[in-house]
Amino acid sequence: SKGVWKMPARTPIADLEDIFEVHIDEDDVDTVFGLLTKLLGNVPIVGSSAVTRGLKLTAVDSAGRRKKVSTILVERDIQGLKDIQVLKEEDDSAGKSGGKSAGKSDSRSEGKNNAKNGDKDSESSQVDGDK
Template identity: 35%
Template sequence: TIEDLLEEIVGDIQDEYDLEVPWLQPQDDGTLLVDARANVEELEEYYDIEIPREKFDTVGGYLFHLLGNVPQKGEKVSDNGLILMVEDSDERKIEKVRVWRDSEVSGTE
């Protein structure tokens, strides 16, 4: 469709027919599946923490900042009491991130 073509050029386009998926999705295993475009504030509110801001606003930007590159699926990092693992990415950006508290190892590692 024309929308698909435009989205290839400019990125996702939201319209009234798109189903809205929440930025943060709690999982049965105790982890949190996060859209990398979610604002870091949402992660802070969910876990009741404060993440020192540098040059990022999104969870994907936060992960990129911590690792210094666009990480591959499965790469993870621990920071601020959380473990963040890339759940989905492509060569240019992070799509989904799985997050859990560092003390909540639930078989995901």
């Protein structure tokens, strides 16, 4: 579950959660495109990017007459994770030890995994991370 993945914009959020082992708590979006749209606050164009849950989503390709984003690159946002870790360490050193439950939760809601697009899994592809 490492590295960089290129996936169709219509990839279900549940697949993204499985690939990167994260829980994305956005009940009102079903696809990676929907998530990026919500994070940006408007419809993404090629080049748009946003970060959530330590993942950076970037619109990289468009298709069709209206040039709607068709492919989204998803990669771990290492710098963002480091920033979160630093904040956590500062909290711990300040004597606040009550924040243990704020971390990654494995209690995934199975109801979200209604595999509407179960046959689309094969379209997501891992990308070589040698930029």
